[in-house]
Amino acid sequence: MQVGITHEGERVSHIFDNQITISDVLEKMAIPPSTVLTVVDEKIVPHTSIITDDIEIELIIVSSGG
Numbered sequence: 450m451q452v453g454i455t456h457e458g459e460r461v462s463h464i465f466d467n468q469i470t471i472s473d474v475l476e477k478m479a480i481p482p483s484t485v486l487t488v489v490d491e492k493i494v495p496h497t498s499i500i501t502d503d504i505e506i507e508l509i510i511v512s513s514g515g
Contacts, residue, residue: 452500454478456485456508471506472496486511 452474453462463474475482475496482496488507489498 450500451503453503453505454508455506456480457510465500468499468501470496471498471500474500474506475508480508484511485509 450468451462451464452469453460454474456478461478463477465474471487471494472482475485475487485508486493487496487498488494488509489504
């Protein structure tokens, strides 16, 4: 399956043979899950969501501080 990811205005695509979680995709991209929200079809989805088919994911950077 093909997973397209848009992050910081740049789109990349990865091919995976088996189902995978969004968290695993982020790990393979060296993106800490706590730093982004994942959006699919204009809805925020949990990082534990399992990808079973081609998908487009948008990553929104979460700012934090104090």
